[in-house]
Amino acid sequence: MTFVRLDQAEKEVSSGSVAPQDRPRGRARRRPLGGPRWVGWVFVLPGLVGLAVFIVIPQLASLILGFSNSTLLGGTQFTGTANYVRLLHDPQFLNSVLVTAIFVLVYVPANIGISMAMALWLKTRIAGRNWLRVIFLIPALSPMVANAAVFRLLFQKDGAVNEGLQAIGLGPIPWLSDGNWALAVVIGVSLWQSFGYNMIVLGAGLDSISPDVIAASRIDGAGRFRRLFSITLPLVSPALFFTTVLTVIGAWQTFAQAYVITGGGPGNSTMTIMLYLYQTAFTNNELGYASAIATVLFLIIAIFTLFQLWGQRKWVHYD
Amino acid sequence: MKSGLKTLRGRGRVGASILVAGTLALGLAACSGGSDSSSGLSGDTLKMYTWIGGKPDKQQWSDYIAGGKHADPKVAVSFSGPPINDYYTKLPTVMKSSSAPCLVTFQNGRVNPYVQGLEPLDDLAKKNKLDLSAYSSAMLEQLSVDGKLYAIPFNAGPNVIFYNKKLFKDAGVAEPTSNWTVDDFISTAKATTKNGVYGFAIGQGSTPISTLMAADGHPYADKNGPKLDDPNFKNALQLLVDLANKYKVAKPLEAAAGGTFPDIDAFSTGQAAMSLEGLWDLQHEQQTLGKDNVGIAVIPSTSGKSKGFISGSGFGITKTCGDKQKAFQAVEAMTSKSGLEFVTKSQASVPARLDALDAWTTNVGSPTFAAVIKQMTFDATPSPVPSDQAQLDTLLTQYEVDAFSGKSTVAQVLQQVKAGLGQ
Numbered sequence: 173m174t175f176v177r178l179d180q181a182e183k184e185v186s187s188g189s190v191a192p193q194d195r196p197r198g199r200a201r202r203r204p205l206g207g208p209r210w211v212g213w214v215f216v217l218p219g220l221v222g223l224a225v226f227i228v229i230p231q232l233a234s235l236i237l238g239f240s241n242s243t244l245l246g247g248t249q250f251t252g253t254a255n256y257v258r259l260l261h262d263p264q265f266l267n268s269v270l271v272t273a274i275f276v277l278v279y280v281p282a283n284i285g286i287s288m289a290m291a292l293w294l295k296t297r298i299a300g301r302n303w304l305r306v307i308f309l310i311p312a313l314s315p316m317v318a319n320a321a322v323f324r325l326l327f328q329k330d331g332a333v334n335e336g337l338q339a340i341g342l343g344p345i346p347w348l349s350d351g352n353w354a355l356a357v358v359i360g361v362s363l364w365q366s367f368g369y370n371m372i373v374l375g376a377g378l379d380s381i382s383p384d385v386i387a388a389s390r391i392d393g394a395g396r397f398r399r400l401f402s403i404t405l406p407l408v409s410p411a412l413f414f415t416t417v418l419t420v421i422g423a424w425q426t427f428a429q430a431y432v433i434t435g436g437g438p439g440n441s442t443m444t445i446m447l448y449l450y451q452t453a454f455t456n457n458e459l460g461y462a463s464a465i466a467t468v469l470f471l472i473i474a475i476f477t478l479f480q481l482w483g484q485r486k487w488v489h490y491d
Numbered sequence: 492m493k494s495g496l497k498t499l500r501g502r503g504r505v506g507a508s509i510l511v512a513g514t515l516a517l518g519l520a521a522c523s524g525g526s527d528s529s530s531g532l533s534g535d536t537l538k539m540y541t542w543i544g545g546k547p548d549k550q551q552w553s554d555y556i557a558g559g560k561h562a563d564p565k566v567a568v569s570f571s572g573p574p575i576n577d578y579y580t581k582l583p584t585v586m587k588s589s590s591a592p593c594l595v596t597f598q599n600g601r602v603n604p605y606v607q608g609l610e611p612l613d614d615l616a617k618k619n620k621l622d623l624s625a626y627s628s629a630m631l632e633q634l635s636v637d638g639k640l641y642a643i644p645f646n647a648g649p650n651v652i653f654y655n656k657k658l659f660k661d662a663g664v665a666e667p668t669s670n671w672t673v674d675d676f677i678s679t680a681k682a683t684t685k686n687g688v689y690g691f692a693i694g695q696g697s698t699p700i701s702t703l704m705a706a707d708g709h710p711y712a713d714k715n716g717p718k719l720d721d722p723n724f725k726n727a728l729q730l731l732v733d734l735a736n737k738y739k740v741a742k743p744l745e746a747a748a749g750g751t752f753p754d755i756d757a758f759s760t761g762q763a764a765m766s767l768e769g770l771w772d773l774q775h776e777q778q779t780l781g782k783d784n785v786g787i788a789v790i791p792s793t794s795g796k797s798k799g800f801i802s803g804s805g806f807g808i809t810k811t812c813g814d815k816q817k818a819f820q821a822v823e824a825m826t827s828k829s830g831l832e833f834v835t836k837s838q839a840s841v842p843a844r845l846d847a848l849d850a851w852t853t854n855v856g857s858p859t860f861a862a863v864i865k866q867m868t869f870d871a872t873p874s875p876v877p878s879d880q881a882q883l884d885t886l887l888t889q890y891e892v893d894a895f896s897g898k899s900t901v902a903q904v905l906q907q908v909k910a911g912l913g914q
Contacts, residue, residue, distance in 0.1 A: 244583035245607035264911065320748070328745055348745035349896040434746035437889035438896065439907065442746070454580045455881045457604060 231470075237463035244457060255464035265465065267440050268448040269472075271355065275444065276423040279359050283419050284412070286363065287370035292404075294371070295378050305375065309368040316365060320432035323361050324348070348434065351441025358429050358442050365429075366422070370415045377411025378404070409488045417480050424473050445469050530813035531593030536567040537814075537821055539594035539806075540585050542575040547775060551838055555645060558833040559825035566821045568594065576751070579881060583608070586809055593812035594822065598648070599698075599769075599802040600633030602641040603878040610808045611639040615819040625828070625844045629871035630803035636875075642805030644843035645826045648769040649799040649867035650702040652676075652788040653776055658683055658764040659786075667788035669797075669866060673730065676791035680740035683764035690740035692754035692763035693731050695747065695891075696884035698802075699767050701874065703727040705800035706792040710874035717883050719909045729901045732894045743895035747888070769802045770864065774839035787863050799867030800874070803843060845869065879912055886911040 238255055242248040259265050290308060294301045311319070326332050327347035337343030347353045381404065389403045405412070427446035430436055436443035436451070445465065453462035531538050543549055552570045559566040571592075573581055579601065585591060586608040595605075602609065616623060623631060626644050634642040652667065659666055664682045667675070680690030693699060701711035709723040718724055735743040741763075747753060758766035759779045767790070768776070776785045789797040806822040808815055824830050831842035832850035839855045841864055842848060852861040877883065886908040893899035899907070 243607075244587050245605060324747065329743065346896060348747070349743065349892055350898070354746050432748050435748040435885070435888060437746040438892035438898070439890055443889075451882075451885060455885050456879070457583065 234463045234466050237460050238467045239464075240460040241458075242460040242463075244459060248460070251460065255461050256468075258461065259464055259468060264440060264443070265445075265448060268443045268445045271440070271442065272424060272426065272444045272446075274355065275359060275362075275426055276420065279362055279423050279426075280416065280419050282359070282363055283367055283370060284416055286367045287374050287415065288412070290367065290371045291374040291378055292400075294375060305372065308371055311365045312368040314365075316428040317432050319361070319365065320429065323357070324433055327357050349438055351438050354434050354438055354442050358426075358433060361433060362423075362426065362429050366419075370419065373415050374408060374411050377408040381407045406489045410490055413480070413484050413488045417477060420476055420480065421473055424469065424476070445472075528813040530811045531591055531809060531818070532813055533569060536569050537594055537812075537818055538590075538592035539568050539570040539596070540582070540592040541570050541572045541594075541596040542578040542598070543570070543572045544574040551840065554834050554837050555825050555830075558830035559821055559827075561833040562827040562830040563820065563824035566824045568821055568825075579604075586811070591809050591811045593809060593814070593818040595807045595809060596804060597634065597642050597807060598771075598804045599880075600630070600642075600805070600876045601880055602634055602805070602807060603636050603876050604881065605807075606636050606639075606641055608810055609641045610810050610812065610815055611641060612643060612808065612819065613640050615808075615815065616640065616643075618816075619819060619823060621823055625846055626826075627801065627803070627843065627845070627868050627871065629799075629801045629873045630805075630843060630868075632873045633801050633803055633876055634805045642807040643822050643826050644803040644805040645831065646771060646804040647841045647843045647864065647868045648771045648802040648804055649841075649864065649871065650698065650767055650769055650790065650802055651863060651867055652765055652790060653758060653768050653772070654765045654786045654788060655758070655761065655763075655780060656784050656786050657780075658688060658761070662764070666786055667791075669789055669862065670795040671788070671791050671797075672795045673791045673793055677734070677738055677740065680734065680765065681738060684740045688761065689742055689757070689763045690765060691734055692757035692766040693734065693741045693744055694752065694754040694767060695744060695888045697880070697887050698884075699731055700724060700727040700887075702767060702790055702800040703730060705872035705874065706790040706797045707794065708798050708872050710872055712874055712877045714875060716877040716879060716912065719905045719912075725901055725905060728891065728894065728904070731891075732901060735895055736897070744892050745895075746892050771804070771840045773841075777839065787860055789863055789866055797866070799871035801868065801871045805843075841868070882912060883908070 237248070239250060239252060240248045241251045241254075294305055298304070327334075329344060329346070329349070331347075333347065334344040337345065345353055347357050385403060385407070386399065389399050394402065425446055426444045427450065430442045430444050430447050431450070434442040436447050446469070449462050449465045449469065452458050452465060539552070541548075541552060543552070556566065556568045556570070559568065572578060575598070582595065582605060586595065586605065591608075595609075597605075615621075621643075623640075627647060630644045630647060631640060634640060634644060654667065656666070659679075662683045662685065664679050667679065671679075676691075682690070684690040697711065697717070704711045704721075704723050704727050707723065709721065710718070711721075711724060711727075712718055731741075734741040742757070754763070754766050755768060755772060757763040758768070759776060761780065770787070773785070773787070790800065791797065806825065808818045808822065812818050826843060828844055828846050831844055831847040834840070835842060835847070835851040835854040841856075842851055845865075848861060848864070852858060856864070887904075890899070890904045890907045890911075893907075894901050894904045
């Protein structure tokens with residue numbers, strides 16, 4: 173897997189540090205194959221229509237609905253910014269932001285850490301490592317709803333986990349009746365389900381590191397930890413960046429795990445923003461308010477993603 | 492040349508605008524239901540949207556349609572739908588869509604949140620001279636909102652206590668009587684709690700609370716919504732918590748997804764000797780535990796004079812239905828005496844009409860069962876189903892766990908639910 177930082181490449185080309193030898197000039201540069209300009213639009217039109225129908229129009233509709241009082245079977249009344257003012261004073265929503273933030277803070281570093289550790293482990297000359305990769309990827313391929321039913325049985329008061337703990341003189345732990353433990357279960361199940369995907373991506377990043385570089389660092393006397401922190405991690409940083417961005421976005425959008433394991437409870441201890449949004453829209457039938465929540469969630473994710481894009485220049489190495 | 496290009500660009504913009512407008516219009520058209528004469532029908536066949544959890548549900552609807560056909564050979568109904576735990580979530584979207592059905596079904600009298608998309612049936616009932624007095628008045632009230640009837644009941648589903656006769660016999664406990672009290676119930680639950688089996692399995696949400704309240708004649712809701720400040724509401728939830736924490740005869744509730752039924756699962760698998768369920772579960776429980784092994788009893792009350800909590804199911808007609816008269820005739824046939832009597836030949840669900848109960852007693856139940864059903868159905872505590880019923884169930888399911896774990900008192904839980912409902 174090769175990662176190229178496009179903005180850097182453009183900059184280098186325009187500043188002259190890289191000679192733009194292959195770049196055609198003038199009108200020919202725009203139309204190297206000839207033909208009218210609209211031909212290009214025809215080629216991208218199917219993609220654009222798909223983008224418009226499935227992404228842009230629903231997003232715009234959601235944005236507009238956020239300024240209304242709308243129900244599925246009733247009408248729609250424009251209410252200005254009332255939904256957004258209500259959000260600021262809605263303890264259930266503010267709690268869901270806090271719960272999701274805790275989830276992101278614990279889940280993302282744990283996910284990246286476990287994925288990286290597993291990828292490094294599978295990079296060693298361990299027997300059957302390809303099979304192990306497949307095995308660790310299986311949870312990511314299995315449906316969450318089916319997994320959740322099993323996890324609920326495992327973690328209930330008299331479930332297998334507590335029976336196991338009691339056999340060694342521990343527990344029982346109130347996994348599903350205490351808010352903190354319930355959130356820990358949701359985070360744990362999420363990690364179990366998703367680390368395999370990141371492990372594969374990071375493994376591909378590790379595989380792309382030239383053995384010559386590692387060999388050179390050995391000759392220079394770099395120890396195991398020096399090699400990891402000064403050679404491996406910088407060289408795999410584009411893959412790390414990619415997985416971190418996607419994991420953060422996914423973490424803010426967490427829904428299925430809480431929905432199928434705890435239903436947001438006990439109390440509202442596992443009520444994520446997405447679950448609250450879903451309940452608002454489809455249980456409370458408040459589509460306008462749910463759309464306002466969706467807009468705020470979109471903004472939160474956009475801010476975090478932009479922050480990561482801005483921060484990458486300090487730690488991501490594309491060389 | 493330049494002006495030609497400008498014209499071309501202008502045309503391009505117009506074309507793009509038409510494309511976007513067309514796409515939007517198509518999208519909006521797809522989202523909103525039409526109302527022509529064919530809406531909700533496929534040829535001459537009425538489309539019905541209902542809950543289908545598997546083969547038993549499919550069989551149930553096929554039997555009701557066959558019953559309708561038996562009463563009126565012109566009846567033609569097809570059906571589709573998701574499992575019950577997704578049904579009420581998807582129902583508004585389906586009713587609003589261009590493929591909205593003519594007929595929809597409701598369980599537990601939950602018509603209130605959907606009345607904007609439903610046709611009031613009073614005028615159609617008058618026009619077709621349907622005698623509504625044949626149905627339980629409590630059931631009709633539950634399926635009405637602001638004095639207008641929105642569904643015709645087909646299934647009288649009073650909640651009752653199901654008990655496992657074998658577990659009772661093993662524990663040496665007498666079977667419940669028609670005048671048993673809450674104290675009798677607790678003693679029975681204590682006696683049957685042994686060898687890893689609980690005496691009772693507690694259900695989530697408002698149903699156990701509303702049923703216990705109804706047994707003593709207290710409705711759990713009024714026209715303003717759920718009566719969360721009513722001491723009887725608090726007492727009913729406290730009794731459930733005590734069953735788990737004080738008397739140790741039931742498993743405490745834990746966090747679980749809405750729409751799951753750990754109590755029914757516990758009873759079906761013999762892990763609990765008693766559970767509180769709607770009568771529509773009877774066939775399922777009989778198939779799982781053995782037909783002669785499942786008993787039903789009235790809900791225990793403080794006084795011993797128990798009243799029922801109606802959870803009637805009914806057929807409704809959508810506002811967008813292209814042929815409402817045809818739809819009503821089908822509903823009338825499926826809920827007619829002969830239609831419901833026909834259904835009792837293959838289904839254990841109790842007919843909503845008293846005049847069809849004899850056929851049910853002969854075909855499915857027993858005189859003992861019939862006595863329980865008569866007491867629970869025709870001496871029921873009337874109660875409206877609030878428009879925020881789904882929200883109430885969701886919030887109770889979330890917060891009542893804290894009362895079982897001891898983190899909150901019952902009063903605190905009800906305050907949190909009240910805050911969630913915005914009362």
